[in-house]
Amino acid sequence: MKAKLSKTVLAALIAEMCLPLYVHAQTADTPAVDDSARVVVSGIRASLASSLNTKRMQEGVVDAVSAEDAGKFPDTNIAESLQRVTGVQIQRNNGEGRYISVRGLGPEFNNVLVNGRTLTSDTGGREFSFDLLSSDLISKVLVFKTSQPFLPEGGIGSTVDIQTARPLSGKAGHTSVVNVSHSYDTNSKEHTPNLAGMYSFANADKTFGVTASLSYTDRASRQYKAVTDDWLYRDVDVINGNLSSVGLTPANVTTKKLYMPQSYGFQEERETRKRVVGNVTVQYNPTPDWKMTADALYSRLDQRNSVIAVSDWINPVQLGVATDSNNQITSLLRPGSAFYANNPAIAGPGKLLGEANSNDMIVKGGDRLSETKAFGLNSKWNLGEEWKLEGDLSHSRTTSKSPNMWIVAGFVPKNGDVLTFDGMPTVTFGDNIADPTAVRAHAVSYGDIRNFDTLNEGRANLSWNHEIGAFKGIDTGLAYSQREVERTSWNNDAWNTFSGYHVGLPSSLFTVTPFEGKFAGAPANYLRFDPYQYMAYLNQPSVVAQSNDPALYLNPQEYPGGPMAIEWNNPSMWRVKEKVSSFFVDSKWEGSRWSANAGMRVVHVSSTSTGISRELLSATKSPNDTTYILNWGTAQTNSVSNSYNSFLPSANLKFDLTPEMLLRFAASKTETRPTLSQMGVENTYGGRYGDVQTGGGNPYLKPMRSKNFDVSWEWYLSRTNYVSAAVFYKDVSDFLETTLVDLRIPQYDEVVHDTRVRNGQKGKIKGAEIAGQYAFDTLAPWLRGFGVSANFTYVDASAQRAAGTPACGYPGLSRQSYNGSLFYENEKFQARASYNWRNHFSVSCGGGSTLPRTRDAYGQLDASLRYNLTDTIAIYADAINMTNEKMHEYAEIESRFLTLEDVGRRYNAGVRIAF
Numbered sequence: 034m035k036a037k038l039s040k041t042v043l044a045a046l047i048a049e050m051c052l053p054l055y056v057h058a059q060t061a062d063t064p065a066v067d068d069s070a071r072v073v074v075s076g077i078r079a080s081l082a083s084s085l086n087t088k089r090m091q092e093g094v095v096d097a098v099s100a101e102d103a104g105k106f107p108d109t110n111i112a113e114s115l116q117r118v119t120g121v122q123i124q125r126n127n128g129e130g131r132y133i134s135v136r137g138l139g140p141e142f143n144n145v146l147v148n149g150r151t152l153t154s155d156t157g158g159r160e161f162s163f164d165l166l167s168s169d170l171i172s173k174v175l176v177f178k179t180s181q182p183f184l185p186e187g188g189i190g191s192t193v194d195i196q197t198a199r200p201l202s203g204k205a206g207h208t209s210v211v212n213v214s215h216s217y218d219t220n221s222k223e224h225t226p227n228l229a230g231m232y233s234f235a236n237a238d239k240t241f242g243v244t245a246s247l248s249y250t251d252r253a254s255r256q257y258k259a260v261t262d263d264w265l266y267r268d269v270d271v272i273n274g275n276l277s278s279v280g281l282t283p284a285n286v287t288t289k290k291l292y293m294p295q296s297y298g299f300q301e302e303r304e305t306r307k308r309v310v311g312n313v314t315v316q317y318n319p320t321p322d323w324k325m326t327a328d329a330l331y332s333r334l335d336q337r338n339s340v341i342a343v344s345d346w347i348n349p350v351q352l353g354v355a356t357d358s359n360n361q362i363t364s365l366l367r368p369g370s371a372f373y374a375n376n377p378a379i380a381g382p383g384k385l386l387g388e389a390n391s392n393d394m395i396v397k398g399g400d401r402l403s404e405t406k407a408f409g410l411n412s413k414w415n416l417g418e419e420w421k422l423e424g425d426l427s428h429s430r431t432t433s434k435s436p437n438m439w440i441v442a443g444f445v446p447k448n449g450d451v452l453t454f455d456g457m458p459t460v461t462f463g464d465n466i467a468d469p470t471a472v473r474a475h476a477v478s479y480g481d482i483r484n485f486d487t488l489n490e491g492r493a494n495l496s497w498n499h500e501i502g503a504f505k506g507i508d509t510g511l512a513y514s515q516r517e518v519e520r521t522s523w524n525n526d527a528w529n530t531f532s533g534y535h536v537g538l539p540s541s542l543f544t545v546t547p548f549e550g551k552f553a554g555a556p557a558n559y560l561r562f563d564p565y566q567y568m569a570y571l572n573q574p575s576v577v578a579q580s581n582d583p584a585l586y587l588n589p590q591e592y593p594g595g596p597m598a599i600e601w602n603n604p605s606m607w608r609v610k611e612k613v614s615s616f617f618v619d620s621k622w623e624g625s626r627w628s629a630n631a632g633m634r635v636v637h638v639s640s641t642s643t644g645i646s647r648e649l650l651s652a653t654k655s656p657n658d659t660t661y662i663l664n665w666g667t668a669q670t671n672s673v674s675n676s677y678n679s680f681l682p683s684a685n686l687k688f689d690l691t692p693e694m695l696l697r698f699a700a701s702k703t704e705t706r707p708t709l710s711q712m713g714v715e716n717t718y719g720g721r722y723g724d725v726q727t728g729g730g731n732p733y734l735k736p737m738r739s740k741n742f743d744v745s746w747e748w749y750l751s752r753t754n755y756v757s758a759a760v761f762y763k764d765v766s767d768f769l770e771t772t773l774v775d776l777r778i779p780q781y782d783e784v785v786h787d788t789r790v791r792n793g794q795k796g797k798i799k800g801a802e803i804a805g806q807y808a809f810d811t812l813a814p815w816l817r818g819f820g821v822s823a824n825f826t827y828v829d830a831s832a833q834r835a836a837g838t839p840a841c842g843y844p845g846l847s848r849q850s851y852n853g854s855l856f857y858e859n860e861k862f863q864a865r866a867s868y869n870w871r872n873h874f875s876v877s878c879g880g881g882s883t884l885p886r887t888r889d890a891y892g893q894l895d896a897s898l899r900y901n902l903t904d905t906i907a908i909y910a911d912a913i914n915m916t917n918e919k920m921h922e923y924a925e926i927e928s929r930f931l932t933l934e935d936v937g938r939r940y941n942a943g944v945r946i947a948f
Contacts, residue, residue, distance in 0.1 A: 076858050076863045076899070077820070077856045077858050077863055077865060078753055078808065078820070078858065080098075080099050080100065081753050081806060081820075081822065082752045082753045083097075083099035083173070084096070084097040084098055084099045084173075085749070085752070085753060085755055085806075086752070087099065087173070087175065088747075089695075089747070089749055091177075092181065092628065092629075092630050092685045092687060093177060093178070093179035093180070093181055093685040093697070093699055094177075094178040094179045094697055094699060094743055094745045094759060095175055095176065095177050095178065095179075096118045096119060096120075096121075096175075096176045096178070097118075097173060097174065097175050097176065098114045098115060098117070098118060098173070098174045099172070099173045099174075100171060100172050100173065110129055110130045110163065110164065110168060111130075111163045111166060111168050111171060111174060111195065112130025112131060112132070112133055112163035112164070113129075113130045113895070113913075114168070114174070115130075115133055115163075115174060115176070115193070116130065116133075116852065116869050117822070117824075117852045117854060117867060117869065118176055118824075118852075119757075119759075119802045119803075119804040119824035119825075119826060119852075120135055120136045120178065120800075120802050120824075120826040120850070121133055121134070121135050121176065122134045122135075122847060122850050122869075122871045124140065124845075125920075125936075126164065127254050127256055127302070127304055127306075127936055128254065128256070128913065128914060128936035128937070128939060129164055129252075129306075130163055130164070131162055131163055131164045132160055132161070132162070132163070133145075133163065133193070134190065134845045134846075134847075135176065135178070135190040135191035135193075136178065136190055136191070136761060136763075136798070136800060136826070136828060137190075137798060137800065137828040137830065137843060137845065137846030137847060137848075137874075138189055138190030138191075138798075138843070138845060138846065139160075139190075139844055139845030139846075140160035140161065140845070141158060141159055141160045141705065141708050141769070142188065142189045142190040142705045142737070142845075143160075143161075143188050143190040143191050143192070143193060144159075144184075144185060144186075144187035144188030144191070144192040144193070144705075145161035145192075145193045145195070146185065146192065146193065146194045146195065147166075147194075147195045147197070147330070147407070148194075148195070148196060148197060148328060148409065148411075149194060149425070150407075150409055150425070150427040150429070150490065151185065151429065151488060151490060151514070152330075152405065152407055152429050152431075153405060153407075153429040153430060153431040153486035153487065153488050153516075154431060154486055155334075155401070155403035155405070155431050155433040155484060155486070156484075156710065157484045157486065157518055157520050157708075157709065157710035158518075158708035158709060158710040158711070159187065159705075159706070159708045159709065160708065161193075162403075164308075164334070165308075165310075165332045165334055165403065165405060166195070166310055166332060167229065167246075167248035167250060167308065167310040169212060169229040169231060169246055169248045169310075170197050170198060170231070170246040170248070170310065170312045171195060171196070171197060171198075172196050172197060172198045172199070172202075173196045174193060174194070174195050174196070175193070175194045175196070176191050176192075176193050177191055177192040177193070177194070178191050178743065178759075178761070179683075179685060179697075179699035179701060179741070179743050180192070180681070180683040180699075180701035180702075180703050180741065181619065181630065181632075181683055181685060182508070182617040182618065182619040182630075182632035182633060182634050182681075182683055183494070183508060183510060183617060183619060185512070185615075186615065186634055186636050186679065186681055186703065186704060186706075187704070187705055187706060188703065188705065189703045189704065189705045189737060189739045189741075189763070189765070190705075197244075197312055197314060197328070197330075198231070198233065198244050198246070198314065199242075199244065199314060199316060199326070200233050200234060200235045200242025200243055200244040200314060200315075200316055201235055201239050201242045201316045201318070203233060203235060204235070205235045205236065205237050205239060206234070206235065206237075207232075207233075207234050208231075208232070208233045208234075208947070208948075209230070209231065209232050209233075209947070209948050210229075210230065210231045210232075210945065210946070210947045211229070211230050211945070211946045212227075212228070212229040212230070212248075212943060212944075212945045212946075213226075213227070213228055213229075213943050213944055214226075214227040214228075214909075214941050214942060214943025214944075215227070215941070215942050215943060216251070216252055216939065216940065216941045217939070217940045217941075218252065218253060218254045218255065218937060218938075218939050219917075219937040219938040219939070219940075220254065220255040220256065220257070220549075220935070220936065220937030221253045221254050221255035221303065221937075223253035223254075225251040225252055225253050226249075226251055227248075227249065227250050227251060227941070227943070228248065228249045229246070229247070229248035229249070230246065230247055230248075231244065231245070231246040231247075232244070232245050232246075233245075239318070240317070240318045240319075241316070241317050241318070242315070242316045243313070243314065243315050243316075244312075244313070244314045245311075245312070245313045245314075246310075246311065246312045247309075247310070247311045247312075248308075248309070248310045248311075249307075249308070249309050250306070250307070250308040250309075250310075251305075251306070251307050251308075252304075252305070252306045252307075252939075253303075253304070253305050253306075254303075254304050254306070254936065254937070254939075255301065255302065255303050255304070255937070256301075256302045256304075256934060256935060256936045256937070257299070257300070257301055257302075257549065257550030257551075257552070257934075257935045258299065258300040258301075258302070258550070258932055258933065258934045258935070259297075259298075259299055259300075259457075259458065259550070259552040259555070259930075259932070259933045260296075260297070260298055260299070260300050260342065260344075260931070260932050261294045261295065261296060261297050261454075261458065261924075261929075261930050261931050261932070262294075262295045262296045262344075263294070263295040263296075263884075263924070263931075264292055264293070264294055264295070264884050264924040264925075264929045264931075265292070265293055265295060265724060266290065266291070266292050266884070267290070267291070267293065267349055267723060267724070268288050268289070268290055268349060268723075269288070269289055269290075269291045269293050269349045269350075269351060269354065269362070270286050270287075270288055270349060270350040270351070271286065271287045271288070271289055271291075271351060271352075271354045272285060272286050272350070272351065272352040272353075272368070272379065273285045273286070273287065274352060274353065274376075275352065275353050275366060276352065276353075276366050276368065276372055276448070276449040276463075278352075278372070278375070278376060279375045279376065280375070280376060280378070281376040281378065281379055282378045282379065283378065283379060285379070286379060289354075289356075289360075290360065291354070291356060291360050291361065291362055292359065292360060292361040292362065292884075292929065293347065293349065293351075293362045294347055294362065294452075294454055294458075294929075294930075295346075295347060296344045296345055296346050296347055297344070297345050297347070297452055297454075297458050297460055298342055298343045298344030298345055298393075298460075299342070299343050299548060299550055299552060299555045299556070299559070300340065300341070300342040300343070301340070301341055301342075301548065301549075301550060301559075302338060302339070302340045302399070303338070303339040303340075304336065304337065304338050304339075304399075305335075305336070305337045306334065306335070306336045306337075307334075307335045307336075308332070308333065308334045308335075309331075309332070309333045310330075310331070310332045310333075311330070311331045311332075312328070312329070312330050312331075313328070313329045314326065314327070314328050314329075315327045321415075322414060322415035322416075323412070323413070323414050323415075324412070324413045325410075325411070325412045325413075326409075326410075326411045326412075327408075327409070327410050327411075328407070328408065328409040328410075328411075329406075329407070329408050329409075330405070330406070330407040330408075331404075331405070331406055331407075332403075332404070332405040333403070333404045333405075334401065334402070334403045334404075335402050336399075336400060336401040336402070336403075337400050338397075338398070338399035338400055338401075340396065340397040340398075340399055341394065341395070341396055341397075341559065341560075341561050341562075342393075342394070342395040342396075342397065343392075343393070343394060343395075343466060343548070343556060343559045344392075344393045344395055345367060345390070345391075345392060345393075345450055345452065345460060345462075346390055346391045346392075346393055346443075347365070347367060347390065347452075348390055349723070350368075351365045351366070351367060351368070352365065352366040352367070352368045352372065352449065353365060353366035357455075357928070359926070359928075361454075361928065361929065362454060363453065363454055363455045363928075364451075364452065364453040364454065364455065365451075365452055366449050366450075366451055367390050367449050367450040367451075367452060368390065368449050369390065369445070369446040369447050369448045369449045369450075369463060369464070370445055370446070370447050371447045371448055371449075372449055390445065390446070390450075391443045391444065391445055391446075391475070391534060392443050392444055392445075392446050392450075392462070392464065392466050393441050393442070393443035393475065394441070394442050394443055394472065394543075394559065394560050394562065395439065395440065395441050396438060396439075396440040396562065396564045396567075397438060397439055398435065398436035398437060398438025398439070398479075398564075399435070400435050400436055401433065401435050402433060402434050402435065403431065403432070403433040404431065404432050404433070405429070405430070405431040406429070406430050406431075407427065407428065407429040407430075408427065408428050408429075409425065409426065409427035409428075410425070410426050410427070411423070411424070411425045411426075412424050412425075418498075419497055419498050419499050419506075420495070420496070420497055420498075421495070421496040421498070422493070422494070422495050422496075423492075423493070423494045423495075423496075424491075424492070424493050424494075425491065425492050425493075426490075426491045427488075427489075427490055427491070428488070428489050429486075429487075429488045430485075430486065430487045430488070431484070431485075431486045432483070432484065432485055432486075433483070433484040434481065434482065434483050434484070435481075435482050436479070436480070436481055436482075437478070437479070437480035437481060437482050437522060437524065438478070438479050438480075438564060439476075439478040439479075440476075440477050440478070440479065440564045440567060440568070441475040441476045441477070442472050442473070442474060442475055442538065442542075442543075442560075442562065442567065443472065443473065443475050443534060444464075444471045444472055444473050444534055445534050446462075446463055446464040447463070447464055448463030448464050449463045450462050450463050451463075454928075454929075454930060455928065456928065456930070457552075457553060457930060457933070458553075458554075458930050459553045459554040460554040461554060462554075462556065466556055466559065466560075467545050467556060467557075467558035467559055467560055469540035469541075469542075469543035469544075469545065469560060470540045472538050472540075472542075472543055472560065473534040473535065473536055473537055473538060474531035474534070474535075474536040474537075474538055474571060475531060475532055475533070475534055476528050476529065476531070476532045476660070477525070477527045477528060477530065477531065477568060477571065477597060478524065478525070478527070478528050479524070479525045479527070479564070479568060479597065479599065480522055480523050480524035480525060480599060481522065481523050481599060482520065482521075482522045483520070483521045483522075484518075484519070484520050485517075485518070485519040485520075486516070486517075486518045486519075486709075487516065487517050487518075488514060488515070488516040488517075489514065489515050489516075490512065490513065490514035490515075491512070491513055491514075492510055492511065492512035492513075493510060493511050493512075494508065494509070494510035495508070495509050495510065496508045496509075498621075503622050503623060503624050504620070504621075504622060505621040505622060505623050506620075506621045507618060507619065507620050507621070508617075508618070508619040508621070508632075509616075509617065509618045509619070510616070510617050511615070511616055512613075512614070512615045512616075512617075513612075513613070513614050513615075514611075514612070514613045515610070515611070515612050515613075516610070516611045516613075516709070517608065517609070517610045517611075518608070518609050518611075518709040518710060519606065519607070519608040519609075520606070520607055520608075520710065520713070521604050521605070521606040522604065522605050522606075523599045523600060523601055523603070523604050523605075524599065524600065524605075525596065525597055525598055525599050525600060526596070526600060526663075526665070527586075527596040527597055528660065529581055529655050529660060529662050530571070530577070530580045530581060530582075530586055530596045530597075531571060531579075531580055531581065532581065532655055532660060533581065533655070535579075536571075536576065536579045536580070538567075538570070539570070542562050542563075542566060542567055542570060543560040543561070543562045544560065544561045544562070545558050545559075545560060546558060546559055546560070546561045550935060551935070552933065568597040569597070571596075571597055572594075572595040572596065572597035572598065574587060574595075577595065577596060580596070581655070603647065603668065604645065605644075605645065605646045605647070605715060606644060606645040606646070607642065607643065607644040607645075607646075607713030607714055607715045607730060608642070608643045608644070608713075609640060609641070609642050609643075609709040609710075609712045609713060609732075610640065610641045610643075611638065611639070611640045611706075611709060612638070612639050612640075613636065613637070613638050614636070614637045615634060615635065615636045615637070616634070616635045617632060617633065617634040617635070618632050618633055619631070619632030620632055626688060626689040627686065627687060627688045627689065628686075628687050629684065629685060629686040629687065630684065630685050631682075631683070631684035631685075632682070632683065632684075633680065633681065633682045633683075634679075634680075634681040634682075634683070635678070635679070635680055635681070636678065636679040636680075636681065636704075637676070637677075637678050637679075638676060638677055638678075638679070638706065638736075639674070639675070639676040640674065640675050640676070640712065640732070641672060641673070641674045641675075642672065642673045642674075642675075642712050642713055642714050642730065642732035643670065643671070643672045643673075643714065644670070644671050644672075644713055644714035644715045644730075645668055645669070645670050646668065646669065646671075646715050646716065647665040647666055647667065647668050647669070648665065648666035648667065648669055649663060649664070649665060649666070649716075649718055649780050650664045650665060650666045650780070651663075651664045651780050652664070652718070652725075652780045652781050654722065660720075660721050660722075661718075661720075661721075661722075661725070661781075663718060671714045672714070673714055673732040673733070675712075675732060675733060675734075677735065677736070679704055679736065679738075680702070681701070681702050681703060681704065682701065682702055683699070683700070683701035683702070683703075684699065684700050684701070685697065685698070685699045686698040686699070693748060693749045693750065694746075694747070694748045694749070695746075695747050695749075696744070696745070696746050696747075697743070697744065697745040697746075697747070698743070698744055699741070699742070699743040699744075699745075700741065700742050700743075701740075701741045702738070702739070702740050702741070703738070703739050703741060704736040704737060704738045704739070705736060705737045705739075705769070706736045707731075707734035707735075707736065707737075707769055707790065708769075708790075710730070711730060711731060711734060711769070711789075711790040712730055712731065712732045712734055713729065713730030713732070714729075714730055714732050715729045715730055716728070716729040717729050718780075720786070722783075723783070724786065725781050725783060725784070725785045725786065726785075726786050726788065727776075727778070727785050727786070727787045727788070728787065728788045728789050729789055730789065730790075731789050731790055731791060734769065734790065734791075734792060735767050735792050736767065737765060737766070737767050737768050737769045737792070738765065738766050738767055739763045739764065739765045739766075740763070740764040741761070741762070741763050741764075742761065742762045743759065743760070743761045743762075744759065744760050744761075745757065745758070745759040746758050746759070750807075751808075753806065753808050753820070754805075754806060754807045754808060755804075755805060755806060756803075756804070756805035757802075757803070757804050757805065758801070758802065758803045758804075759801065759802045759803075760799075760800070760801045760802075761798075761799065761800055761801075761802075762797070762798070762799045763797065763798040763799070764797055765795065765796050765797070765798060766795045767792040767793075767795075768792070768793045768794050768795070768796060768832070768843070769790055769791075769792060769793070770790065770791070770793050770794075770843075770844055770877075770878060771788060771789065771790050771844075771877050771878070772788070772789075772790075772791050772793060772878060773786050773787065773788045774786075774787050774791075775787075794832040794833045795832070795833045796830060796831055796832035796833060796843070797830065797831050798828060798829075798830045798843070798846070799828070799829050799830075800826060800827050800828035800829060801826070801827050802824065802825070802826045802827075803824065803825050804822075804823070804824035804825075805822070805823060805824070806820065806821065806822035806823075807820060807821055807822075808820035809821075818857050818858055818859045819855070819856070819857050820855075820856050820857070821853070821854065821855050821856070822852075822853070822854045822856075823851070823852065823853040823854070824851060824852050824853075825849070825850075825851040826849070826850045826851070827848065827849055828846060828847065828848055828849075829848065830843050830846055843875065844874075844875050844876060844877060844878065845874055845875070845876075846874055846875065847871040847872040847873065847874040847890075848872045848873075848874075849871070849872040850869075850870060850871040850872060851869075851870055852867065852868070852869045852870075853867065853868050854866065854867040854868075860901070861900060861901050862898075862899070862900050862901075863897075863898070863899040863900075864896075864897070864898050864899075865896065865897050866894065866895070866896045867894070867895050867896070868892060868893070868894045868895075869892065869893050869895075870890070870891070870892035870893075871890065871891060871892075872890050873887055873888060873889050873890050874887070874888055875887055875888075876888050876922065884924040884925045884929065885924065885925050886922060886923075886924060886931065887922065887923055887924070887925065888920065888921070888922045889920075889921040889922065889923065889927070891918060891920055891921075892918060893913075893914050893916075893918050894914070894915045894916050894918075895911070895912060895913050895914070895915065896911070896912045896915060897909065897910070897911045897912075898910045898911075905946060905947045905948055906944065906945070906946050906947075907944070907945045908942075908943070908944050908945075909942070909943055909944075909945065910940070910941065910942040910943075911940065911941040911942075912938065912939075912940050912941075913938065913939040913940070913941075914936065914937070914938050914939065915938060917935075917937060917938055919933055919934060919935050919936075920932070920933070920934040920936075921933050921934075
């Protein structure tokens with residue numbers, strides 16, 4: 034049903050895009066009509082016209098999203114506006130756009146700038162979190178799909194430049210905008226306020242101006258998930274019988290190699306998100322030939338999460354297992370303690386006691402407190418008729434903190450559970466999982482993570498405009514940046530203190546709570562608990578005396594604050610310092626019906642990765658659980674240096690086929706440097722018997738490189754109407770992706786699955802785009818005010834991976850995606866409905882015992898309404914995810930379910946006042 038609907042929508046969009054071609058052919062002999070004489074060119078049309086004009090005037094292949102007026106961006110979230118740009122898809126966090134992918138390449142492969150400068154991140158990486166900024170301060174966003182020498186290196190997918198409002202770009206005098214709105218989330222049923230204000234002043238002769246904006250966004254959301262943690266290909270002991278069987282022996286147990294789910298359960302995440310963003314821009318032109326601009330930006334995001342999961346843990350000893358032709362488990366009977374009591378011959382270590390099934394209540398930590406401060410100073414001089422000089426200095430710093438929490442309480446059930454995994458999983462619980470008297474202590478992991486990202490950069494550009502025939506001049510520039518990313522974490526090392534469900538807990542720690550997620554087999558109720566109260570109870574000496582190793586955990590020298598306390602004196606830390614020097618030269622050319630630029634960017638990168646972590650001495654099997662007890666040594670400091678040079682040529686050529694039609698060609702070599710968080714020297718250890726997991730950073734990473742070729746055809750029918758088509762080709766090498774490699778290390782007596790980012794395969798990415806927008810004002814009187822915009826992107830990719838690596842696509846690459854918007858506006862009223870769809874894509878390629886993770890195709894319908902009460906006052910309403918679409922992920926093939934996520938709908942209504 035989903036595929037048929039998607040194809041129907043796609044056919045409609047393509048038909049809408051072809052309509053302007055038909056109309057133009059039918060009216061080729063008709064005198065041109067000025068659209069502005071028939072319908073007001075403001076609102077949606079003004080934004081589309083501004084974006085189209087920007088696209089047309091660029092030398093390379095560029096798309097844009099523009100605000101009609103200051104503080105009036107088309108969407109409340111910048112990423113959600115960018116998803117309507119051809120070839121751009123977004124990744125959402127609780128239903129709100131956070132990251133972008135361009136032409137199939139994920140967020141880390143897109144270079145995002147703010148006013149031409151890099152902004153630090155709260156992720157420890159290069160990917161830009163668009164939810165850190167408010168759209169109220171944005172005037173335009175440019176998406177450069179082809180490279181040019183003046184653009185900072187780093188964007189194989191694209192370079193995105195977010196431009197904030199400038200006071201001297203508007204009208205002289207005082208201008209103010211106030212925006213007040215109210216949001217409602219259908220899952221949380223919470224109402225929250227949003228406030229924004231902007232003030233701008235420019236003197237009469239436009240030599241001095243100031244713009245200041247401040248916004249506050251509040252959102253309370255709730256999401257529900259059905260979750261399978263993982264699918265493993267492993268030995269499974271299949272018990273031939275049913276839950277009522279008595280007296281079974283080892284002869285009734287057969288070992289088979291099967292794809293089995295690790296767990297299945299349900300999750301509720303309650304989130305509050307409060308964001309404050311402020312921006313001040315001052316412009317001063319001391320003389321007609323000297324212009325200065327100073328910027329300051331502040332952003333603070335306080336995101337609080339309360340996550341509780343109900344999980345059926347599935348160990349590799351199961352009853353009544355059914356499989357399909359792929360050796361995949363499709364159903365099982367999960368035995369409880371009553372079954373093993375009736376079948377003592379197959380109970381014992383390695384069967385029940387060592388690998389007991391459990392019903393778990395899991396609290397996860399996901400708070401995110403992020404603060405960004407950025408400052409910049411730009412100066413431009415006209416040094417005569419032919420020479421121009423520009424200097425730019427900037428500083429950016431982001432700090433963030435979040436708890437690292439995974440806390441489990443649960444019990445070994447008496448009765449068995451029935452689970453099916455044929456499509457959407459189902460579960461029938463044999464016991465009441467919301468019985469607070471049955472819950473017992475299990476595993477605890479608690480810590481704290483701090484991220485610091487500091488960047489200083491400067492550049493100087495010199496332009497020489499001089500005509501010698503077709504030659505029109507040269508642009509050159511020098512740039513230098515120094516960036517330092519640091520992550521420090523502390524943990525309590527208490528995972529195995531109480532693992533095994535052998536210590537009872539007071540029922541007062543737990544609260545019976547209705548579960549409102551509508552999934553098959555979901556419980557009517559579950560148990561919520563405060564993780565801090567839970568850990569405080571377990572940290573009492575009388576309770577620690579019941580732990581797995583009382584002598585160890587009661588030792589004040591080993592655990593001075595008790596096993597639940599964070600060991601603040603034993604941090605793990607990694608830091609990466611990166612210095613980048615670059616030089617570019619770009620020549621400009623122009624003929625009677627063509628223009629071009631060609632040049633080179635030369636880059637030198639040096640990095641130093643430093644880390645402090647404790648040495649893992651040994652790993653021993655836990656007596657009451659399937660995990661390992663890790664034995665640590667003293668802290669050690671490691672440091673690794675790396676450096677490389679890059680030569681990145683590029684050229685763009687534009688032909689004017691007619692006054693309204695043009696053709697572009699582009700060729701370039703680009704690179705994306707590894708994310709700094711991927712270059713740490715730390716190592717992590719985890720997993721269970723038969724599935725030991727390690728990971729960490731890789732300081733020896735090289736940049737991913739790509740040779741790019743683009744052709745674009747564009748036909749501009751009017752100031753708002755156009756159609757275009759483009760093809761592109763990328764020949765990539767040293768691709769950066771998370772891979773899993775099987776290793777042997779002395780601390781473990783089995784194979785270890787090591788997951789970290791590595792330089793991998795070579796490959797090719799090729800694709801095509803078609804796009805168009807059309808206002809129907811000249812077709813018929815009843816169509817006046819209506820318009821449509823649509824685009825479609827197709828991407829095909831191939832990769833040469835090492836032998837034994839699972840076959841999957843490039844992470845983040847959707848083979849097909851499209852967007853379509855239908856809008857209407859007149860002098861008083863505006864309305865728009867937009868549908869965005871992308872095909873399935875690989876989230877990660879996995880490896881070893883971990884299967885590739887794929888996100889299913891997803892489409893979302895949004896709408897907005899606006900009514901102008903007066904020339905200065907307007908009311909509006911927005912609806913996000915109107916059809917309540919859900920996000921689905923699976924492991925390698927669709928029958929191996931991983932996640933179904935329900936984020937609900939979101940509504941926003943408000944008033945905008947300009948004076």
